[in-house]
Amino acid sequence: MNESSLLLTIAVLGGTGKEGKGLxxxxxxxxxxxHIGSRDANKAQSTANEIMSMLDGDGAVxxxxxxxxxxxxxxxxxxxxxxAHRFTLxxxxxxxKGKVLIDVTVPLVPPKVATVQxxxxxxxxxxxxxxxxxxxxVCAAFQNISHEHLLDDSEVECDVLVTGTxxxxxxxxxxxxxxxxxxxxxxxxxxxxxxxxxxxxxxIGINKKYGSTHAGIKITGVEK
Amino acid sequence: MNESSLLLTIAVLGGTGKEGKGLxxxxxxxxxxxHIGSRDANKAQSTANEIMSMLDGDGAVxxxxxxxxxxxxxxxxxxxxxxAHRFTLxxxxxxxKGKVLIDVTVPLVPPKVATVQxxxxxxxxxxxxxxxxxxxxVCAAFQNISHEHLLDDSEVECDVLVTGTxxxxxxxxxxxxxxxxxxxxxxxxxxxxxxxxxxxxxxIGINKKYGSTHAGIKITGVEK
Numbered sequence: 001m002n003e004s005s006l007l008l009t010i011a012v013l014g015g016t017g018k019e020g021k022g023l024x025x026x027x028x029x030x031x032x033x034x035h036i037g038s039r040d041a042n043k044a045q046s047t048a049n050e051i052m053s054m055l056d057g058d059g060a061v062x063x064x065x066x067x068x069x070x071x072x073x074x075x076x077x078x079x080x081x082x083x084a085h086r087f088t089l090x091x092x093x094x095x096x097k098g099k100v101l102i103d104v105t106v107p108l109v110p111p112k113v114a115t116v117q118x119x120x121x122x123x124x125x126x127x128x129x130x131x132x133x134x135x136x137x138v139c140a141a142f143q144n145i146s147h148e149h150l151l152d153d154s155e156v157e158c159d160v161l162v163t164g165t166x167x168x169x170x171x172x173x174x175x176x177x178x179x180x181x182x183x184x185x186x187x188x189x190x191x192x193x194x195x196x197x198x199x200x201x202x203x204i205g206i207n208k209k210y211g212s213t214h215a216g217i218k219i220t221g222v223e224k
Numbered sequence: 225m226n227e228s229s230l231l232l233t234i235a236v237l238g239g240t241g242k243e244g245k246g247l248x249x250x251x252x253x254x255x256x257x258x259h260i261g262s263r264d265a266n267k268a269q270s271t272a273n274e275i276m277s278m279l280d281g282d283g284a285v286x287x288x289x290x291x292x293x294x295x296x297x298x299x300x301x302x303x304x305x306x307x308a309h310r311f312t313l314x315x316x317x318x319x320x321k322g323k324v325l326i327d328v329t330v331p332l333v334p335p336k337v338a339t340v341q342x343x344x345x346x347x348x349x350x351x352x353x354x355x356x357x358x359x360x361x362v363c364a365a366f367q368n369i370s371h372e373h374l375l376d377d378s379e380v381e382c383d384v385l386v387t388g389t390x391x392x393x394x395x396x397x398x399x400x401x402x403x404x405x406x407x408x409x410x411x412x413x414x415x416x417x418x419x420x421x422x423x424x425x426x427x428i429g430i431n432k433k434y435g436s437t438h439a440g441i442k443i444t445g446v447e448k
Contacts, residue, residue, distance in 0.1 A: 116416045146445075157444040161426065188429040192340045195422035202385065202419050203443075205412040212446040219427075220381040221370075222436040 010176070011073030013037040013066045013088060014080035016047045019104060022150025023077065023142065025051050026180035028059040035062060037069030044069070054151075070095035075172065078128070079104045079142075085124055089131045096132060100169045102176070103128045103193075104142045106200045114205035116198040125193040129165065139164030139173040140193035143200045145182065146214040153181075158216025161187035161196045185219055234400070235297030237261040237290045237312060238304035240271045243328060246374025247301065247366065249275050250404035252283040259286060261293030268293070278375075294319035299396065302352070303328045303366075309348055313355045320356060324393045326400070327352045327417075328366045330424045338429035340422040349417040353389065363388030363397040364417035367424050369406065370438040377405075382440025385411035385420045409443055 010027055012020045015036035028034050028051055036051075038044035044063030051061045070076050070092040076099055080088050085105050089096075105124040109117040121127035125140035132138065141162045149156045160177045162184050164170040170186050177184030187196065203215040234251055236244045239260035252258050252275055260275075262268035268287030275285045294300050294316040300323055304312050309329050329348040333341040345351035349364035356362065365386045373380045384401045386408050388394040394410050401408030411420065427439040 115413050116418055118418075185430055186433050187426045189339050192422065192426050192429070194340055194342075195419050195426050198416065198419035198422070202411045202416050205416070206409055206443060206446060209410050210446045210448060214445040216444040218442045218444050219430060220440045220442050221438040222430060222434045224434060 008075065009033040009035060009073045011035040011037055011069040011076045013069060013076065013078050013092065014084070015069075015077075016043050017079055017081070018147040019142070019145070019150070020077070020079035021047060021051065022147045023079065023104075023180060024061060025054060025151055027176065028055055028061045030179040030181075032179065033060040035064050035069035035073050037064055037066035039066060041065045041068070067092055067095060070099075073099070075100050075102065075176070077102045077104060077176075081105075082107045082109075082124060085127070086131060089128055093132055096136065100137045100139060100164075100172050101128060101132065102139045102141055102173050104140075106143045106197050108201065114201050114208060116201045118194055118198065122191065123194040123197050125163070125190055125197070129190060137165050137169040138190060139169050140190065140196055141173050141177065141184070143197050144203060144216060146216070148214055150180075156182055156216075157218070158182075158214075159218050160184040161199075163187045163190050163192040163196060165190050183218075232299065233257040233259060233297045235259040235261055235293040235300045237293060237300065237302050237316065238308070239293075239301075240267050241303055241305070242371040243366070243369070243374070244301070244303035245271060245275065246369075246371045247303065247328075247404060248285060249278060249375055251400065252276075252279055252285045254403040254405075256403065257284040259288050259293035259297050261288055261290035263290060265289045265292070291316055291319060294323075297323070299324050299326065299400070301326045301328060301400075305329075306331045306333075306348060309351070310355060313352055317356055320360065324361045324363060324388075324396050325352060325356065326363045326365055326397050328364075330367045330421050332425065338425050338432060340425045342418055342422065346415065347417040347421050349387070349414055349421065353414060361389050361393040362414060363393050364414065364420055365397050365401065365408070367421050368427060368440060370440070372438055374404075380406055380440075381442070382406075382438075383442050384408040385423075387411045387414050387416040387420060389414050407442075
């Protein structure tokens with residue numbers, strides 16, 4: 001926990017889901033103020049209470065509607081299922097102006113979730129950028145992390161590839177990756193998000209084929 | 225070296241390039257018969273001589289034109305630069321009937337080689353499938369392996385993700401991955417090749433950003 005992180009408030013829209021909840025837990029533990037957003041503010045508050053109890057009260061997590069959560073945050077993380085992606089973004093669009101959006105969405109198309117099927121924009125994150133407009137700062141990250149190990153304190157054996165619209169936005173996102181106890185890499189411009197989102201389908205297929213539940217990836221051959 | 229591998233002949237089209245040459249060396253050493261293909265059969269034979277000399281004569285490598293190499297092979301590997309992808313495939317199309325094509329091509333678009341820029345078909349491998357027709361068996365593999373360590377006998381710290389049009393074609397390709405001393409994974413249908421081809425741009429960017437020359441990936445969290 002350091003002073004600069006204490007000054008930042010992170011909104012996690014869809015933060016009542018498994019992935020969002022795991023990220024909330026990790027960031028709250030690192031000292032960030034968290035707004036859990038949900039369509040249902042009561043549900044968000046109930047998840048906030050749950051996380052606060054896991055932290056023995058030592059944290060700052062509250063539950064709000066998605067819009068309120070986004071309005072009062074410095075940085076906004078989107079962890080909704082793909083079916084709610086466009087609707088949620090349109091509903092918070094104005095609140096995102098001047099803030100970095102970190103899109104965690106994977107555009108899975110059931111039933112073939114192990115087959116890469118990207119939207120016309122190229123990826124969910126590129127679609128977010130289209131919805132939010134030319135000035136929007138959008139990053140894509142965390143798509144390959146299985147939620148299982150986020151809620152305990154064990155090491156996550158999967159690196160986080162961060163793509164985004166600018167080097168500065170990626171650097172801001174990489175700070176949150178580290179704060180969550182994960183290893184992150186600057187994976188380049190937002191066009192590269194197709195690789196990271198699509199990798200989730202590849203990992204789902206590998207899990208099924210090789211009998212695992214948490215296949216991941218690590219970058220090799222580079223010293224940081 | 226085992227008897228079944230000795231029965232197979234692999235054509236490596238564009239096998240005079242760095243990546244192709246590295247694969248030829250590894251497969252020849254494992255006991256496969258190799259046809260190196262090139263637009264210039266003399267150049268192919270010169271590379272074949274070079275590899276044979278590295279193997280102290282203990283191998284079966286010869287140089288041919290791309291068409292002859294493909295005609296007389298059981299399985300065909302394509303390692304040409306993307307600019308030669310369509311032309312080379314059209315020139316050997318008839319010779320590929322009934323054979324698995326392993327496409328190693330990465331559709332890089334200079335100067336922005338660290339930005340994912342896929343062709344209209346979705347990926348180079350899907351483009352190959354379009355060119356070759358509905359019955360073609362196409363796999364994509366080896367795009368993320370840097371050539372540097374293929375020509376010596378050191379361990380390559382990068383896994384090979386194999387996508388392809390059928391489970392059987394992927395299994396055949398995975399045998400060649402293992403024969404080259406690499407670790408391979410069945411990464412699903414050919415639609416998923418966009419991830420593996422695009423990952424090369426991500427790794428090029430990581431190399432540049434973090435000062436390496438051979439960034440790679442490993443699959444974690446799965447026992448094989």
